[in-house]
Every structure is written in structure tokens, then in C-alpha cells.
Amino acid sequence: MTITEEVSGLTRRQVPDDWSDLDIRAVDTVRVLAADAVQKVGNGHPGTAMSLAPLAYTLFQRVLRQDPSEAHWPGRDRFVLSAGHSSLTLYIQLYLAGFGLELEDLQALRTWGSLTPGHPEYHHTKGVEMTTGPLGQGLASAVGMAMAARRERGLFDRESAQGTSPFDHFIYVIASDGDIEEGVTSEASSIAGRQQLGNLIVFYDDNEISIEDDTNIALAEDVAARYEAYGWHVQQVEGGENVTGILAAIDNAKAVTDKPSFIALRTIIGYPAPKLMNTGKAHGSALGAEEVAAVKEILGFDPAESFQVDADTIAHTRKAVERGTEMRAAWQVEFDAWADANPDRKALSDRLAARELPQGWEQELPSWPVDPKGVATRKASGDTLSALSEVLPELWGGSADLAESNNTTMAGADSFGPTDAATAHWDAHPYGRTLHFGIREHAMGSILTGIAMHGPTRPYGGTFLVFSDYMR
Structure with a gap:
């Protein structure tokens, strides 16, 4: 040809x-x-x-x-x-x-x-x-x-x-x-x-x-x-x-x-x-x-x-x-029917759409006594994420294969993924909350951006400081 x-x-x-x-x-x-x-x-x-x-x-x-x-x-x-x-x-x-x-x-x-x-x-x-x-x-x-x-x-x-x-x-x-x-x-x-x-x-x-x-x-x-x-x-x-x-x-x-x-x-x-x-x-x-x-x-x-x-x-x-x-208009009919049947979820949807935090959420924040030895920031971050998990259901995220180091997993949260992604260590569910990016820092940054731009949830990601420079 x-x-x-x-x-x-x-x-x-x-x-x-x-x-x-x-x-x-x-x-x-x-x-x-x-x-x-x-x-x-x-x-x-x-x-x-x-x-x-x-x-x-x-x-x-x-x-x-x-x-x-x-x-x-x-x-x-x-x-x-x-x-x-x-x-x-x-x-x-x-x-x-x-x-x-x-x-x-x-x-x-x-x-x-x-x-x-x-x-x-x-x-x-x-x-x-x-x-x-x-x-x-x-x-x-x-x-x-x-x-x-x-x-x-x-x-x-x-x-x-x-x-x-x-x-x-x-x-x-x-x-x-x-x-x-x-x-x-x-x-x-x-x-x-x-x-x-x-x-x-x-x-x-x-x-x-x-x-x-x-x-x-x-x-x-x-x-x-x-x-x-x-x-x-x-x-x-x-x-x-x-x-x-x-x-x-x-x-x-x-x-x-x-x-x-x-x-x-x-x-x-x-x-x-x-x-x-x-x-x-x-x-x-x-x-x-x-x-x-x-x-x-x-x-x-x-x-x-x-x-x-x-x-x-x-x-x-x-x-x-x-x-x-x-x-x-056709979608609105479906949405209104869902809202009538799910008032609590509708309230959550309204709050997220308004980009508001629930009243009193800050009362769930952990605190630490003054200690000359201090507390590792990664541990404090992990404790904070777990403490907020119930009051902020919109919060979800993970790490580029560093969860055990930077403590980015909320206690008790399923992993986000199909059920056949589960391992001996991680339970996976299509609607789970813990993100696993593998060793893919660049994709992690872009995917988190996409999640945030889509709305209405609030994503987070964690890595080492020098890797964040690499991501940019």
C-alpha cells in the first residue's frame, strides 16, 4: 500500500x-x-x-x-x-x-x-x-x-x-x-x-x-x-x-x-x-x-x-x-429519589459539596505531652489521620510503598482496590480508603491532583521530603 x-x-x-x-x-x-x-x-x-x-x-x-x-x-x-x-x-x-x-x-x-x-x-x-x-x-x-x-x-x-x-x-x-x-x-x-x-x-x-x-x-x-x-x-x-x-x-x-x-x-x-x-x-x-x-x-x-x-x-x-x-433534569429526579431515601448520606453530600468541615472536628485531634525526646512527625501524622478517620469520612489516601515508614494508613481502613488485589497483609475493597501507589511517586502526585479536582473527597499522600522534590 x-x-x-x-x-x-x-x-x-x-x-x-x-x-x-x-x-x-x-x-x-x-x-x-x-x-x-x-x-x-x-x-x-x-x-x-x-x-x-x-x-x-x-x-x-x-x-x-x-x-x-x-x-x-x-x-x-x-x-x-x-x-x-x-x-x-x-x-x-x-x-x-x-x-x-x-x-x-x-x-x-x-x-x-x-x-x-x-x-x-x-x-x-x-x-x-x-x-x-x-x-x-x-x-x-x-x-x-x-x-x-x-x-x-x-x-x-x-x-x-x-x-x-x-x-x-x-x-x-x-x-x-x-x-x-x-x-x-x-x-x-x-x-x-x-x-x-x-x-x-x-x-x-x-x-x-x-x-x-x-x-x-x-x-x-x-x-x-x-x-x-x-x-x-x-x-x-x-x-x-x-x-x-x-x-x-x-x-x-x-x-x-x-x-x-x-x-x-x-x-x-x-x-x-x-x-x-x-x-x-x-x-x-x-x-x-x-x-x-x-x-x-x-x-x-x-x-x-x-x-x-x-x-x-x-x-x-x-x-x-x-x-x-x-x-x-432526568438525573435530578434520580438524585432526589436517592436523597429522600438516604437523608444522612445527603447531609454528608451537602457538606462535602460546600467544602465544609463538620462542627467540632478539631476536638478529635490528638495531643502529646511535652517530652524532651519529642515525637516523630511521621508518628504524629499517622495518629492524627487515624483520629480523624471517623469524623472525616471524605479523607483518604496513602503512600508510594512507604506506608510502614511514613504512617499513612488509617487504623482499620480497607485498601482501595478490587477484591483480588488483597494480600495477606492488606484487605482490599472497591470502595476502600487506603491507597497503594506502589513505587510510583510521579503518578501519586498526578492521581491525587485528579482526585482533588474531581471532588468531593479530600485526598492525601505521603512520601519522604526529598522524593517530593523528585515528584515535581
Whole structure:
């Protein structure tokens, strides 16, 4: 097969029967907006946003349980763009779906004070679940989010059958070759496999291109096989235009509840830029006026117009707001029924949502008599954790294989993990409280970040001081 034949095969459109002409136009609009935004500012990453347009559009318009009018709705699915350099992959979907970004924000990409900085920033742009950019951190922290979702369910609704609780939701990730190459994702992905996180779905954008062009110069292993070895459910979808395959893979992933899912999506970066697609030049720089115009002609847009969005296209995609409101209303009925049946748990949920501590919690803090010999800080810390375990059920954490040294285990607490993770020394339960990171300090830091960002629990981790420098 020649390169041209391979590209042609990987860019053949395959869509479900209900995929309309407006859906096709919306996806192509994403490509044009990505090319225009980077061209206007003169720098950025257009290629991935162009080739991932069908995937990102499918997620935000057909898959994610989110409400653009209430971005922090606790029952929502989470989406993490681990490939944060391709921020337009997220920004354009937030614009189309009605999260608050407008066309002027896309035109202000990577400029001071804009809502569209070069990399997505949490607390800055509505709809961004976490700050990403340093490759690997998004995927690693998403593992923490998936763990937090399971612990949250364990606190509030552990008796419900899988998939029936108002606390059930999924964590979706888009990761790049660079994310996969980073060591922190290897650590975190190994933990995710051990934890059997069936609520985590990762899309790997397998485009075989980085800034230095063909990734073969630095990446040779079978990534899908590596994730199978980690204990993940692995699927491969050929072609970024294969929406039918993407949707089928997501359905398959959701059906596997005892493994995290890894979906390798073989794409052609920069498609359909005629000269620069499938090259490193499409990765991290503007395509150039001539190439941008050619993209528009190929897709049926006016080459002389910038940031073209048809009125019927944006009206079509903004229906996501109405769908999101309906999904949240349906969830609210389920949540209210749970609240009526579980008043004590509802009270705990309200307290955690408000980020409040219970009245009198400090009375449980231990104290030590004055002693010239002092008390080791690690012992004092361990005693404090155990003392607070009853009054602060939201508190949980552990260590990177140092629990016996730094006393990070609460007395009597089960380990967090599937029952087959249990050992002679540790009892394991899916909703347990003691975290075991193994000797994976980097993943520990990222996972704790993900747990904290997901909410509503409060995580802790412990290691030696010099290792904390290493983690940074």
C-alpha cells in the first residue's frame, strides 16, 4: 500500500445513518476554525484539532453527559484533553456546544487576557476540567478522577447496581503520542489497570507525528499491546473520519465494567491540508495562507472568508444546551429519589459539596505531652489521620510503598482496590480508603491532583521530603 492509499483509507468518511449534512458541515467548520485561529495569531497547533474534529464533535454532541448551562453539575461526565497543546480541540467544541465561548474568543487564541490561552486552564475557561499542557499529566490525573468517582459512589450509594446510581459517570480522555511517551502515564496507567477502573475511557490519537515529524525516530513499541499488558480493555479504530467505529468502540468500552478502556484511533494529522497533512509541519505551526485557503476550498468554504460559521450550523450544534438541560433534569429526579431515601448520606453530600468541615472536628485531634525526646512527625501524622478517620469520612489516601515508614494508613481502613488485589497483609475493597501507589511517586502526585479536582473527597499522600522534590 502506498502512502497515498493509506491516507485515503484512513480519511474515508464513515458515519451513522442519522449523521446529517449539518453534522458534516459542523465537523468541517471545526477544521476551518482551527486553521484560521492559528493562522491569525501566527502560532499554535492546528493539525491535531483538524484531524480530531470528528472525535471531539462526536463526544460533545453525542456522547458526553454534560450540561453547558451548568458546567459543574456533579453528575456530569468529565472530559480531559491530556493533549493540552491542541487546546483548539476543546475550545471549538465549547464554542459549538454553548458553554460560553464565542467566535471572538477563538479569534483571540493565545493572546493576553483571552479565554483561549495556548493551553486549557482550569478556573479560567468554563468547561475546562483541568489545566493541561505538560504532556502526560492529564491522563495521569484522569486516573485519579476515575478513582475519585468510585470512592464517591462508595460513600453515598454503594448498594446500587452498576450503572443505576446517580453517582455513576465516565471519565473521557484524549491523549497524544507525547502523552503516551511520558513516564507518568506509564505509572498511572499501570495503577488504573490494577484498579480495574471501568469508568475510564482513553482515546489515543495515534497519528505517528510529533514536532520532530515521524515518531518512529523515538517510539517503536506496540502501544496497544502495552495497554493490554497493563490490564486495559483495548480497541483499535482505523481512521479519524470513522465516526461509526468511534461510537461502536465507546459502546463496547462502557460494556466492560472491570477494566479501563484504551481506544487507539489512527488519524492523519492536519487532514485535509493538501501539502502539510501527515507531516510535522502540521503539528505546531500555522499552515500558511495558501494552505489554509486550500483547506477551505476542499471543504466547500469561502477561501476569502475567515472564521466562517453558517447560521444553521451553530444553531444545530447549540442544541447541545437543550439536550444537556434535559439530561440534568432526568438525573435530578434520580438524585432526589436517592436523597429522600438516604437523608444522612445527603447531609454528608451537602457538606462535602460546600467544602465544609463538620462542627467540632478539631476536638478529635490528638495531643502529646511535652517530652524532651519529642515525637516523630511521621508518628504524629499517622495518629492524627487515624483520629480523624471517623469524623472525616471524605479523607483518604496513602503512600508510594512507604506506608510502614511514613504512617499513612488509617487504623482499620480497607485498601482501595478490587477484591483480588488483597494480600495477606492488606484487605482490599472497591470502595476502600487506603491507597497503594506502589513505587510510583510521579503518578501519586498526578492521581491525587485528579482526585482533588474531581471532588468531593479530600485526598492525601505521603512520601519522604526529598522524593517530593523528585515528584515535581
